[in-house]
Amino acid sequence: MGKKKQVTKIDADEAEYHPRLQAVLLADDFAAEKFQPISLERPKVLFPLVHNPMIDYTLAWLREEGVREVYVVCCSHSKQVIEYLKKSEWLSVPGFTVTILENRGCASVGDALRFVYQAEVIHGDFVLVSGDIVTNMNLTNAIKVHRDRKKKDSNAIMTMVIKKPKPLRTEQTSKDKLVLGADRNSETSMDGLVMGIDCKTKKLLHYGVNIFTETYIPDKELLLDNPNFEVHSEQEDCHIDICSPVVLSLFADNFHYQHLRRHLVKGLLDDDVMGYKLFTYEIHPSRYAARVDDFKSYDTISKDVIQRWTYPFVPDIQFSIKCAVEQGSDGIFKGSDVQISSSAHVGPDTYVGNGTSIGDFSKVSNSVIGKGCCIGSNVKIENSYIWDNVTVQNGCQLNNAFVCDGVVIKSGVALEPGVVLSFKVVVGAKSPIIPAYSKVSLHPQPTNQDSDEELEQLTSRFSDIAEVGVSGDGYYFWSDTPSPEPEMLPAAEIISDDESFDSDKDHYFDLEVAETILRAALESEALDDLKTEVTALRLSYNMTPLNCAGAVFSAVMKLALQTPYGTKGELLKSVVIIITTWRDLLKHYIYSIDEQFESIMKFEEMCSDSARDFAPLFEPILLELYDKDVLDEETILSWASEKDGADASDKVFVNKAQNFIKWLKEAEVEDEEQ
């Protein structure tokens, strides 16, 4: 590597004119908890996405787009990443140098970029991506735009690539251009990103994710200074950035910067002392760019790959691993040595990896099956992701399942939707049904407590193996809210990627409560202990019981939300389960009318903001809460009547619950009559 440094230094003089394009690839997204428990054993960038590990898509794209040097920053699981890269042909591609920078100490993007800065390898404009980007965008053009802009204005230090996502399914009421309601359809997987962009110069003026406020109202000054101000809430951030080396030194100077978006971008936008400017570049609508962020995006992106949106990065065009894949006229990808019984039905949009066999009368549709799997007969697989060397014995049923390497599912097992089975889990025959959206792993869930008590619980769970069936092997892993590795990151960084910075205290309190309840859920802590803990938290944060009610309520609801789900019905089911389980806790904290009122408000806020998936279920969940005596009719009616006078945007949920409220009112009248 030392030798290489010298070479690049010599080149640096020329860099102004003939730059060797460099890229920094982060082989870690520092948010591993989204894929827990799988990410405990394998870094996300090595997850197979249809055919190739994710990092291959990013590397192949970088090579294609004329990037000459890539610095792969490996942090957690660095060994596996390095091993993979060494085994692959990436390190020996002529005209394309991949250099590994290993630092396990990095806990955030900020740390990683400071490390890159110290390594002194970047000498010109570079592309900053993480290893989970799947794209076929035209980088050359974006870089040209960036360079041209930089020539005119040396303060233009960063170009962020954005793209129009799949359009919303419902017509958005964006008549009022400046005040955009955050009430969006729940089906879109957007994080409520609002960007303010100067439509002429493409300069980025505002970047924010609205979780707490429903509306974004730009500063008057901002509007006065920028007559071409446009607010975009429909654009998606591709997380591909073209940066000047200044970006690295900014990170080095501001050592508290952890996140690119939340700290650097925000910092530069808020503080214009330095005069640095950020710009955006919108990719051509025919090109594809997406980031694998969670199970849901893994699913959509896999489907997009199979449908060839990412062409030429599709399985039958070998861009890294050498093995032949063919796509039949029926849209099925098949590797070599695939044995499919003639009576088996392999449906559309399916990928079957090398050396996999599928037995008689099995049905596979919309699924990805990795290499060397053995699927028995009469198996039904729908919408599932099965990685390598998995054995599924006769008569199993998998629906929306996520199955990792080496899993064995013994005959006759029917997996509920949304089940995640991590590496080498064995699901035995005649097992009771694994509940929907649960995650099973051989690894215990990491927790902040290292007490003996916990060890005891771990061992007790081992004996609980019966739960995974006869001769089964695995823990239940209820990762509803992601459980952070506390020594690495402060909690706020993890739960959601982007939130505004004011109301920090409230927020931290909410998070703490959520975490406490989550932990309790996982360890089946006694209810009284939990109550003590939550009350202690409330006192230490100096919060009112009202705040506490809201926090507890939202934490419980989040439990339901964090498990993967496909349809509304499934979500509702898990909500019902959660409410039943936690009824006592809810009743303890949500007692008075005010507290109940606060809960409804909180729920409304969640529906319109952080947990939009609840929005379509607003009424049934309200009904459920009423049924379980968490909320009483008085509160609901007073909530409804209070909203009467409010303007239309506030009444969205009242309207949703209209039938229910009407029914309540009628019941009341009847009571009175009697």
Place this chain on the structure above:
Amino acid sequence: MPDTQALVSEFVLKLKRRKVEGSHATARQTAELLRSVISQQRIPHTNQAAHLIEAVKVVGEQLISANPVELAVGNIVRRVLHIIREEDLSLATTAVGGLGLSADSDDDEDAERDDRTLLSATAVAAASRSTLRAPALHTLLEDIPDSAAAPHTPSSGGESEGKSKSDKSVRSRKLKHDVIEAINELLEDIDTCHEQIAEQAVEHIHQNEVILTLGRSRTVMEFLCAAKEKKRSFRVFVAEGAPRYQGHVLAKELVARGLQTTVITDSAVFAMISRVNMVIVGAHAIMANGGVIAPVGLNMVALAAQRHAVPFVVVAGSHKLCPLYPHNPEVLLNDLRSPSELLDFGEFSDCMDYGIGSGAPLHVVNPAFDYVPPKLVSLFITDTGGHNPSYMYRLIADYYSADDFVVQRRTALGS
């Protein structure tokens, strides 16, 4: 040979990524690459031809597997292999002739010797061609010198043996030189194929005819322009060739050259075909049975032409001639491209999502090629003239040797 290795892997990469567009460019680049591979290849004194063939096969295998759909790569690899065999054969026969002569009469009559060598070389080549299966390489290399050596050894012992050795070393250099020379000719052929084909245009396009074509093919364009230059006046219908709409580009080019051009949609082909006198189209590849791998939509045009008894003419350079017979070409020799050529990403997102709506999502299939069976093709015009589809296998026998149909190195040889 690190240099060529880098070149090869770079080209393999380009092929893999579908970065090389069009069979003409692919053929050219393949030939250039193989030329440099051969010129860099070090060959031992014995069995040089086998070594060259081996080297080309190693590279060829990589290239073919990089993009099996682009048949031009395989064609050129096989052409080069054939060239090596031919050159070796002619050299061997030269040597035989030379040896035979030196045994008979020591130094006189150079002219006669030349005649004889020339004759014998062509004779052997012709013989091998007519049998379609050339004599095995080993017999060529080993048997012939032996059998030739047998009669003359008694007359002049040690001297002729020394002579044959020096002959061999000359031969080794000469073989490489000849092969490179022949590849240069091949390259020239590829470059000039458009003109060669275009020269024949006047024979086919007559005054006041109406020609229909689909998509954009450089060969077709030059063909039409050549007829125009010869003062033929005719009209051209250009079907636009969805989804890439290369027909629009062709139409612009034709108008710029002063041709009467009309753009029609692909779906209007059948409606227009009754007014058309001839369909002239380009091809992606011509298979050994006379079937054509062509841009998508051409099968429809061919069927329409057949229905109205309009001649369907395919113009293609000889580098597009593939010695393979198609098996399930609609699938195996097709390239499915990104649906974004049809729809922008997300345009129909509400029916393409999974799990939300009921039932199966919308599928988009965007194949690049069509297979036109030989019975629908009236005439092929290549740089060597016009041919019937059923004659294709004969042409192929001229260009390729049967040993090379499967380009795969023997596993026993490893170097």
